[in-house]
Amino acid sequence: MAEFSKKRGKHRDDDPLSSAVDFLLANARLVLGVGGAAILGIATLAVKRLIDRATSPPDKDDVKAEQKSIEESWQELNLLKTSTRLRPKQRREDLSQPQPSSAQAPPRAPESEPPRDPMAVTVSKFSPSPPTPLCLTLQERLLTYYQNHVVVSESEIALAKQLASDIAHELQNYLRNKFPELPFGNISPSSTLHDGLEAVAADHTCLLVPLVLEPNLWSFIPGEDTIVNDPYYWVIRRTQLDYFPRGNSPWDRFMVGGYLSSSVLLGALRKVLVGSVNWPAIGSMLDCLIRPGVVSEELLLEVQHDQLELSILIFPTAQREDRALLAKPQEGLLENLWQRDFYQAEVSKLQELDSADSGVRRLCLQLLQGICRHHPSLSRLSVSHLAQVILHLSETDTDWAEESLADRFQQVIIELIGYLEEGSLPCYFNQHINLFSRLQEEEIDDMGFALYNAVMAPELLLT
Incomplete structure (x- = not known):
């Protein structure tokens, strides 16, 4: 059984009741199908959590479990009640169809009382705003939500794109003056902000800093062929060292163990962004305040304008044919890894x-x-x-x-x-x-x- 069928907490193996429930879930897919097993797994997890809280001794290492409120328990119990309305053999694709109403209609409210909105008791606790009137169809609700909460004004998008473009231009000039021997390509934006897909606010974007690598000296190795054996992460290997020893490529300075190190390259660029670039002067010229992220492991610029705030992530990137790799190593992984980028x-x-x-x-x-x-x-x-x-x-x-x-x-x-x-x-x-x-x-x-x-x-x- 998949993730929702597994107990996330401790003391699992010692509880025979949990084991029995797991046996039921392990065979649910055969009876209910993938979609039915998914719904059953989610609903059953709520019951298992209640059972575990009642039967398991307190764990001093799990403060969150001790502080779980009674209100949350009732919410999970209500979730279970909701799940019983699903037909057992209902397929995942049928869940989008309206559910049959109960055979017995609820008692009518006295005429002296105004009709109650059934949605009033199920409004998400994350939103203080009242629900949309029930007279609207889901299609109308979606379009209304899009207009009221998703669409970003053209002026805000235009300003954010202009700021990102100006900063990219200034950074481009600085890198070429600071490292004339390093062949950086043209810095380009890559985000929903620039692809007409921005939602809620124009407050973040990415800048890609291309590395121009010599095709005869660097080879892209798929993740499956590395020691990590993860197809999501590739390596860039230095080749022909016998004929072109170290120093023949300007990128050799960022090489570790025969591979172009994403971590070493990020570290070098972070020192430049934090300690060398005159961001106050650039910000003054662009009528904004620019601060490099000191705490973040990523290359981050925080831009404050009187009309908006913009976060800019900077990624060195290497591209060959249809493969785009980002210098974005994950915590705990080898420092030479490059993440495959599928955004474009x-x-x-x-x-x-x-x-x-x-x-x-x-x-x-x-x-x-x-x-x-x-x-x-x-x-x-x-x-x-x-x-x-x-x-x-x-x-x-x-x-x-x-x-x-x-x-x-x-x-x-x-x-x-x-x-x-x-x-x-x-x-x-x-x-x-x-x-x-x-x-x-x-x-x-x-x-x-x-x-x-x-x-x-x-x-x-x-x-």
Whole structure:
């Protein structure tokens, strides 16, 4: 059984009741299918948590478990009650259909009392605003949410893009003057801000600093062929050292053990950004305040303008043919690793599909971005995660016309639950890459519960 079927806490193996529940979940997929097992797994996890709190002795190392409030327990119990309304053999693709109403209608309120809004008791605790009136369809709710909470003004986008472009120009000039022997390519932006996909606010972007590598001296090695055996992370190996010894390439100074080290390169550029570039002078010229990130391990610039605040991440990048690698090593991994970048491929594919059928995939992506940025439990779902789910769904559901936006939106939520239940989101461009590999189990749990609620009532995400 996948991630939602596993107990995340301690003292698991000593509890026979938990083992019995796990046995049930392990065989749920055979009876209910992937979607049914996902929903059953999420609902059962709530019960298992309540059982574990009652039967397990306190663990001094787990302060969070001791501080779990009674209110949260009741919320999980209510979640279980909601799950019983699902038909046992309901498939994942059927979850988007309206659920049959109860055979017995609820008692009518006295005429002296105003009609109560059933959504009033289920409004998300994360939003202080009242729910949208029930008279609107989900399609209308989505479009209203898009206009009120997702769309960014053209003036804000234009200002953010101009600031990023000016800073890129100044940084380009500095690097070429400071390191004339290093062949840097033209610094270019790469983010939703510059691709018409920005949501909520124009407050972040990325700048790519290309390294011009000699093709006969450097070779890109796939992650499967490295000691890490992770297709998400590649290495760049120095070649022909017998004929062209160290020093023949200007990038040899950043080499460690025969490989171009992303960590060494990032360290060198961080020293330049923090200690050498005259950001106060550049900021004064651009009518803003620019501060390099001192604490962050990434190359970060914080820009404060009187009309907006902008975070700029800077990534050295190496590209060959259709492979783009970022100097973005992960914590605990080898310092020579380079992460495969699929962002431009994702954006291009979405644009291609939408252009072919006048679809709303990009609109759906913006909606999901806005929801995830406003929802604490879903904030770890990146643009790449969401875009990849939409691309996968486009393989099976080809109707992405505007009138089908609500159906496709619900389908994306259901698909996400399935991937979270598996603990794996295969990359659209390389099925061997799991895009969820860097998520923590607790984060997957939280996202699963939030999205499970949204299956029954998608409008809860739009409050």
